[in-house]
Amino acid sequence: FRGAGEWEVKQLGEVCSFLKGKGLPKTAITPHGVAPCIHYGELFTDYGEVIRDTKSYTDSTNNCVKSEEEDVLMPTSDVTPNGLAKASCIKEKGVVLGGDILIIRANKQLAFGEFLSRYIRYKEQDVLRYVSGTTVFHLYSSSISKLKIALPELEEQQRIAACLSSLDEVINLQAQKLEALKQHKKGLMQQLFPAEGETTPRLRFPEFRDAGAWEVKRLGDVATIHKGKGVSKADISPDGALPCIRYGELYTYYGETIAEAVSRTDVPPSELVLSHANDVIIPASGETQEDIATASCVLHAGIALGGDLNIIRAPIDGVFLSYYLNGTKRRAIAQVAQGNSVVHLYPAQLGKLKISIPKPQEQQKIANCLSSLDEVIDLQAQKVEALKQHKKGLMQQIFPQEVA
Numbered sequence: 001f002r003g004a005g006e007w008e009v010k011q012l013g014e015v016c017s018f019l020k021g022k023g024l025p026k027t028a029i030t031p032h033g034v035a036p037c038i039h040y041g042e043l044f045t046d047y048g049e050v051i052r053d054t055k056s057y058t059d060s061t062n063n064c065v066k067s068e069e070e071d072v073l074m075p076t077s078d079v080t081p082n083g084l085a086k087a088s089c090i091k092e093k094g095v096v097l098g099g100d101i102l103i104i105r106a107n108k109q110l111a112f113g114e115f116l117s118r119y120i121r122y123k124e125q126d127v128l129r130y131v132s133g134t135t136v137f138h139l140y141s142s143s144i145s146k147l148k149i150a151l152p153e154l155e156e157q158q159r160i161a162a163c164l165s166s167l168d169e170v171i172n173l174q175a176q177k178l179e180a181l182k183q184h185k186k187g188l189m190q191q192l193f194p195a196e197g198e199t200t201p202r203l204r205f206p207e208f209r210d211a212g213a214w215e216v217k218r219l220g221d222v223a224t225i226h227k228g229k230g231v232s233k234a235d236i237s238p239d240g241a242l243p244c245i246r247y248g249e250l251y252t253y254y255g256e257t258i259a260e261a262v263s264r265t266d267v268p269p270s271e272l273v274l275s276h277a278n279d280v281i282i283p284a285s286g287e288t289q290e291d292i293a294t295a296s297c298v299l300h301a302g303i304a305l306g307g308d309l310n311i312i313r314a315p316i317d318g319v320f321l322s323y324y325l326n327g328t329k330r331r332a333i334a335q336v337a338q339g340n341s342v343v344h345l346y347p348a349q350l351g352k353l354k355i356s357i358p359k360p361q362e363q364q365k366i367a368n369c370l371s372s373l374d375e376v377i378d379l380q381a382q383k384v385e386a387l388k389q390h391k392k393g394l395m396q397q398i399f400p401q402e403v404a
Contacts, residue, residue, distance in 0.1 A: 051073070074104065130144045278317070281310065
């Protein structure tokens with residue numbers, strides 16, 4: 001298409017007609033309904049640029065609005081404006097479309113639905129100019145119809161859509177592989193550590209199969225547990241002299257091991273609690289009892305450990321302990337946490353936690369096994385992210401940057 005000339009600039013309303021979905025409350029959605037359906041809220045969470053298989057069904061088919069193949073669907077209301085730029089092309093005819101769904105139906109001689117859905121998502125900032133509202137935001141067909149788009153010939157539109165679909169397939173397959181690795185890790189952790197109330201794991205390395213039961217101890221009998229100190233959000237400085245960890249970062253940045261802190265501070269070390277290598281940290285407060293059972297082993301000494309962190313210091317392999325606490329001990333930790341709207345976990349409660357401990361060699365073997373698996377997972381996550389960035393860059397090259 002290099003000699004095909006410039007793309008033609010049109011308003012969306014010149015090449016499309018607009019309809020609205022109808023009805024379909026959540027109560028009308030049933031797993032075994034007679035017709036596939038889409039509730040507008042699913043456009044935010046369940047679907048990307050293309051919808052090949054619907055996830056919901058309904059028996060409410062009277063006076064409904066149904067899809068045509070290659071319709072482009074957009075939500076028409078949301079509490080934030082950004083969500084309204086989520087366009088999805090449906091590949092299935094006859095799907096019941098609920099209220100608050102804007103249906104954009106292309107003139108099939110001029111525009112290809114999948115090309116439009118991808119183009120609209122790419123032009124998110126332009127779409128947002130046509131959103132109105134303050135507390136609740138709306139997207140009306142009378143407004144979005146004025147969106148300027150650049151269209152090549154129909155065949156080029158279809159080739160572009162096919163190219164991006166192929167890349168999406170690669171991304172989805174790699175994302176499925178990532179999820180399979182995470183599930184494998186979860187299942188492996190359930191086997192490598194004793195179930196609650198047991199002292200022997202279901203899966204052991206050959207050299208430890210005759211090593212006998214693990215020794216049961218209270219955590220407080222084998223560890224000292226104390227609290228971190230200071231380091232508020234205001235104390236964080238990108239060029240700070242000292243690496244530091246704040247409790248909220250355990251939920252967002254870290255896994256079972258922390259080799260390098262993401263934050264730094266200039267608070268004097270004398271006013272802080274500094275890590276020892278092998279410390280295990282766990283939040284002292286959180287939103288839910290399940291979330292609070294989030295442990296990480298700090299691999300290096302000299303890192304400032306902020307307030308609202310429980311610090312477990314023990315002659316146990318810290319990496320082993322963090323995997324153990326995040327695995328089969330997660331529910332037991334959740335049960336000793338206290339509070340409703342804000343959940344607290346105190347050293348005294350942690351100290352009563354019963355844990356089973358194998359010999360140091362078996363601790364290290366388990367830690368090394370799970371750490372190696374995490375390396376594979378991290379590499380796979382990087383591969384998925386690299387593919388997503390490649391797609392983003394490709395779209396910047398495929399679609400025109402400015403439409404006059």
